[in-house]
Amino acid sequence: MKIAIASGKGGTGKSTVAANLACTLSRSREVVLVDCDVEEPNLHLFFPATTVDVPVTTPVPEIDPARCTLCGECGKFCRFGALSVLKDRVLVFPELCHSCGGCSLVCPQGAVREVPRTVGRVACSRPLPALVLISGVLNEGEVQAPAVIRAAKLLAEGHPLTLYDASPGIACPVIETLEGSDACILVTESTPFGLHDLRLAAEVVERVGIPAGVVINRSDGKDEETLDFCRERGLPVIMTIPFSREIAAVQNRGGLIAALLPGWEERFVALFEAVVKIAGVSP
Amino acid sequence: MIVGITARAAGTDAPVEQRFGRAPYFVFVDTETGKAESVENPLVDAAGGVGPRAVQMFSEHGATVVITGQVGGNAAKALEVGGIKAYAYRGSGSVADALAQYTAGNLQPLPLA
Ligand code: SF4
Numbered sequence: 410m411k412i413a414i415a416s417g418k419g420g421t422g423k424s425t426v427a428a429n430l431a432c433t434l435s436r437s438r439e440v441v442l443v444d445c446d447v448e449e450p451n452l453h454l455f456f457p458a459t460t461v462d463v464p465v466t467t468p469v470p471e472i473d474p475a476r477c478t479l480c481g482e483c484g485k486f487c488r489f490g491a492l493s494v495l496k497d498r499v500l501v502f503p504e505l506c507h508s509c510g511g512c513s514l515v516c517p518q519g520a521v522r523e524v525p526r527t528v529g530r531v532a533c534s535r536p537l538p539a540l541v542l543i544s545g546v547l548n549e550g551e552v553q554a555p556a557v558i559r560a561a562k563l564l565a566e567g568h569p570l571t572l573y574d575a576s577p578g579i580a581c582p583v584i585e586t587l588e589g590s591d592a593c594i595l596v597t598e599s600t601p602f603g604l605h606d607l608r609l610a611a612e613v614v615e616r617v618g619i620p621a622g623v624v625i626n627r628s629d630g631k632d633e634e635t636l637d638f639c640r641e642r643g644l645p646v647i648m649t650i651p652f653s654r655e656i657a658a659v660q661n662r663g664g665l666i667a668a669l670l671p672g673w674e675e676r677f678v679a680l681f682e683a684v685v686k687i688a689g690v691s692p
Numbered sequence: 693m694i695v696g697i698t699a700r701a702a703g704t705d706a707p708v709e710q711r712f713g714r715a716p717y718f719v720f721v722d723t724e725t726g727k728a729e730s731v732e733n734p735l736v737d738a739a740g741g742v743g744p745r746a747v748q749m750f751s752e753h754g755a756t757v758v759i760t761g762q763v764g765g766n767a768a769k770a771l772e773v774g775g776i777k778a779y780a781y782r783g784s785g786s787v788a789d790a791l792a793q794y795t796a797g798n799l800q801p802l803p804l805a
């Protein structure tokens with residue numbers, strides 16, 4: 410079973426929910442937690458451990474000057490501006506390339522060869538006896554987040570229970586993360602902004618066609634608007650984490666409430682059971 | 693020599709556009725014959741990577757000098773490698789005015805590196 414944890418924007422406590430859930434589940438079974446927030450992975454902060462790193466490469470063009478006639482086709486085709494055909498050479502901007510492969514297709518001379526270029530890495534570790542953490546890390550200044558997410562998810566393949574922590578927002582990295590998930594946990598806060606972002610995120614999961622439930626984080630007890638929205642959309646609210654000093658204190662030092670505060674492990678077990686029900690598959 | 697100038701519209705009377713890759717028009721002037729060719733920039737609404745693609749258009753038109761307001765990093769690199777010199781025109785005058793200023797030696801080169 411694959412569960413994605415997402416939110417319409419950053420700072421809702423999405424990673425905290427993912428980390429607590431992973432920690433809780435690892436007490437009773439093998440769990441793989443995949444950090445798909447490759448531009449700013451942070452789950453390793455909850456689970457420090459030594460890692461094994463696997464580089465992630467994507468194909469980028471290399472031009473053979475002996476064959477190239479400087480016809481200009483590749484530069485006209487590339488809509489990312491990764492190629493400039495000049496008077497005496499083709500200039501490649503590998504960091505702008507999205508590896509669509511189009512330039513090698515349009516080149517009439519067969520002068521474009523694809524060579525691998527490292528855009529990031531996947532860091533694997535086993536911070537707890539039954540928890541494997543796989544973190545995708547996109548190198549600074551790179552654009553190909555989906556490639557790193559795909560690699561991280563691929564390394565997690567074959568495990569019976571996988572949690573994907575998505576990047577905040579609703580752009581293509583999130584869709585890449587949601588792809589193939591059985592259910593999605595949407596983390597939100599009960600503020601007007603939180604509701605706006607929840608609405609956007611709910612639309613994305615609906616479009617990808619994944620059943621979802623909502624976790625309200627840092628609730629001040631006045632969640633009516635969020636609850637109304639969820640009822641309207643048929644989204645079950647599967648957990649409410651109240652705003653409390655005690656919880657904030659644990660989380661501010663990078664601690665997990667499931668491990669440190671009484672009662673929370675049980676609540677995260679219940680969260681998992683609720684997600685299983687939503688997904689409609691056996692765990 | 694062919695000088696390419698970023699412009700808001702076609703023709704040498706058009707005002708100069710400060711943005712390089714997103715200029716609505718490029719006006720190419722042959723300084724020997726005085727002939728001007730205006731080319732509509734297909735990249736005005738493109739999502740990204742407009743700089744290097746605009747440089748390719750300048751290169752295709754045989755321009756060795758570009759007059760514009762500012763160029764981004766990737767475009768600057770392409771201009772440098774392509775041997776196209778860039779000059780800064782920060783006024784609000786026309787393409788013809790920018791060209792006159794350039795010919796008079798009043799324009800500063802844009803740093804490309
Ligand atoms: S592979 Fe696609 S994105 Fe990359 S340079 Fe070629 S055409 Fe551009």
Ligand code: SF4
Nearest residue numbers: 477478480481483516
């Ligand atoms: S399409 Fe091929 S031949 Fe034409 S400029 Fe590009 S690499 Fe050279």
